[in-house]
Amino acid sequence: MVLGQLGGSISRALQQMSNATIIDEKALNECLNEITRALLQADVQFKLVRDMQTNIKKIVNLEDLAAGHNKRRIIQQAIFNELCKMLDPGKPSFTPKKGKTSIIMFVGLQGSGKTTTCTKYAYYHQKKGWKPALVCADTFRAGAFDQLKQNATKAKIPFYGSYMESDPVKIAAEGVERFKKENCDLIIVDTSGRHKQEAALFEEMRQVSEATKPDLIIFVMDGSIGQAAFDQAQAFKKIVSVGAVIVTKMDGHAKGGGALSAVAATKSPVIFLGTGEHMDEFEVFDVKPFVSRLLG
Numbered sequence: 001m002v003l004g005q006l007g008g009s010i011s012r013a014l015q016q017m018s019n020a021t022i023i024d025e026k027a028l029n030e031c032l033n034e035i036t037r038a039l040l041q042a043d044v045q046f047k048l049v050r051d052m053q054t055n056i057k058k059i060v061n062l063e064d065l066a067a068g069h070n071k072r073r074i075i076q077q078a079i080f081n082e083l084c085k086m087l088d089p090g091k092p093s094f095t096p097k098k099g100k101t102s103i104i105m106f107v108g109l110q111g112s113g114k115t116t117t118c119t120k121y122a123y124y125h126q127k128k129g130w131k132p133a134l135v136c137a138d139t140f141r142a143g144a145f146d147q148l149k150q151n152a153t154k155a156k157i158p159f160y161g162s163y164m165e166s167d168p169v170k171i172a173a174e175g176v177e178r179f180k181k182e183n184c185d186l187i188i189v190d191t192s193g194r195h196k197q198e199a200a201l202f203e204e205m206r207q208v209s210e211a212t213k214p215d216l217i218i219f220v221m222d223g224s225i226g227q228a229a230f231d232q233a234q235a236f237k238k239i240v241s242v243g244a245v246i247v248t249k250m251d252g253h254a255k256g257g258g259a260l261s262a263v264a265a266t267k268s269p270v271i272f273l274g275t276g277e278h279m280d281e282f283e284v285f286d287v288k289p290f291v292s293r294l295l296g
């Protein structure tokens with residue numbers, strides 16, 4: 001039972017509340033404040049936590065609580081449902097179909113885990129019988145092509161890139177054309193990063209997107225970036241039509257609350273989580289266990 005998985009801080013807050021003699025607004029507020037602290041620590045954006053708090057107060061009826069219904073359960077359920085709702089943008093992302101060519105473009109800041117995630121995504125589908133291919137359109141970072149090439153070779157996935165060509169738009173377009181001709185059904189375009197959100201990076205993303213006409217643009221986000229997640233995701237969404245999110249480095253200490261920000265900012269669902277440096281450390285995103293971890 002999912003509610004049974006609710007973790008440390010939240011359980012403690014609810015426990016304290018249930019010990020209070022009268023469950024009045026004050027006791028409920030104290031409990032919600034405690035939960036707020038836990039969620040902020042898990043990197044959930046302040047505004048989202050505040051909205052959630054307001055919604056919970058609307059949902060949880062104090063009279064029901066006073067009448068001796070299972071208070072803890074009602075509140076647990078409300079919090080859990082609210083967080084699940086926040087991770088659901090209301091529409092699924094584009095889903096590629098095996099045997100039909102789809103172009104998937106990856107965007108994200110340098111260091112987010114984009115290149116690693118491109119290979120993981122390709123490898124995941126290859127194991128299921130797809131015919132993926134990788135295009136390295138990152139001409140900014142020295143070594144980006146080598147890294148992709150190495151990963152791709154290890155996984156026996158065809159790749160395209162160039163040491164000489166400095167125009168990422170040209171490489172992206174050529175790579176996509178080549179793999180379309182080879183009947184690849186999943187053409188993955190890795191793009192350049194930069195450390196900061198710079199105008200030049202965003203212009204490049206816009207041009208690559210225009211040249212390759214991707215069916216899906218995936219925003220890759222480091223799960224440990226904390227409160228910066230919202231602005232970062234929003235900045236990419238403003239330039240290209242991000243349609244899905246992948247959160248990386250979920251094997252570390254981060255609880256990944258930034259995922260809620262990314263969903264809110266891009267209005268797109270999280271589809272996978274990166275859980276390590278290796279090719280197969282990649283999981284399909286599942287809302288309920290993720291929320292349990294967030295609350296733990």
Ligand code: GDP
Pocket residue numbers: 108109110111112113114115116117193248249250251252273274275276277
């Ligand atoms: P890019 O600059 O966005 O393309 O990032 P890279 O793919 O080069 O990754 C940056 C670093 O993060 C590398 O050392 C990767 O091995 C590491 N990395 C990527 N994804 C994960 C993950 O899910 N977990 C962990 N622990 N490390 C990751």
